[in-house]
Amino acid sequence: MNVVISKPVKKILIAQPKPESEKSPYFDIEKKYRVQFVFEPFIRLEGITAKEFRKQKIDITTFTAIIFTSRHAIDHFFRICEEMKVAISQDTKYFCITEAVALYLQKFILYRKRKVFYGADGTNKSLFSVINKHKENENFLYVCSENQQDNEIVNWLKSNHCDFQLGFMYRSISNDIRALFVEHAIDMVCLFTPSAVRSIFDNFPDFYQNGTLIGAFGGNTAKAVEEAGLSLNIKAPDVHIPSMTAAIEHFLATHQSMK
Numbered sequence: 001m002n003v004v005i006s007k008p009v010k011k012i013l014i015a016q017p018k019p020e021s022e023k024s025p026y027f028d029i030e031k032k033y034r035v036q037f038v039f040e041p042f043i044r045l046e047g048i049t050a051k052e053f054r055k056q057k058i059d060i061t062t063f064t065a066i067i068f069t070s071r072h073a074i075d076h077f078f079r080i081c082e083e084m085k086v087a088i089s090q091d092t093k094y095f096c097i098t099e100a101v102a103l104y105l106q107k108f109i110l111y112r113k114r115k116v117f118y119g120a121d122g123t124n125k126s127l128f129s130v131i132n133k134h135k136e137n138e139n140f141l142y143v144c145s146e147n148q149q150d151n152e153i154v155n156w157l158k159s160n161h162c163d164f165q166l167g168f169m170y171r172s173i174s175n176d177i178r179a180l181f182v183e184h185a186i187d188m189v190c191l192f193t194p195s196a197v198r199s200i201f202d203n204f205p206d207f208y209q210n211g212t213l214i215g216a217f218g219g220n221t222a223k224a225v226e227e228a229g230l231s232l233n234i235k236a237p238d239v240h241i242p243s244m245t246a247a248i249e250h251f252l253a254t255h256q257s258m259k
Helices: 025-033 050-054 071-083 099-107 124-134 151-159 178-183 194-203 219-227 244-258
Strands: 011-014 036-039 043-047 065-068 093-096 115-118 139-145 163-174 188-191 213-217 234-236
Touching: 025 036, 025 244, 043 071, 043 194, 050 071, 050 163, 065 071, 065 099, 065 124, 071 099, 071 139, 071 163, 093 099, 093 124, 099 115, 115 124, 124 151, 139 151, 151 219, 163 194, 188 194, 188 244, 194 219, 213 219, 213 244, 234 244
Parallel strands: 011 036, 011 188, 065 093, 065 139, 093 115, 139 163, 188 213, 213 234
Antiparallel strands: 043 163
């Protein structure tokens, strides 16, 4: 990706909570490239109540397979099941976007005894490949946010004639991030969800990029950035760049010498 940098990158805003571990790659990047990271979630998730969920008229016990694209989805799925006193069959299959998300299921199920599948590289394409091998006679429940479904997943399920339904179990709400941009001279903003892109415009309806570099994690986030009329400078995951930290480091290693 050809990128023209008008000024050196010094301060990078990460639209996520600050890592709890001091061994996070972010802190290694700070030392190596003499940049500063500012961490602040652009959105917060609010669980949909069992009363609200019942209005969707979904019987969770009728589904033979569940699709999870995040740990949040897993948390809220089992929360709803507990609140509604729904028992999940041991024969239920779980399809997860990554191995990390799949392993998070251990918090709620006996992982070794369940049928858990996940994509090879964290992309929707690899998730589709796994689902495609097991989709016969399955009834899928795609657990997602009320205002943030992955349209690529929805369209694939439709076009591949899968029996499925969307289960809205939480919603994303924009945080007030206006003070961040006032208090900090931000050179780069890294976003992880389409809702984070929406949060920018909820806070700044007339947002103008004005040379600020933007990074996006995930195809849907990248698409949201571009559909908002913004220039996308960093995209992850990509070949040999599996994470946002790897993408940031690659970018700095390539371009920071220009300062």
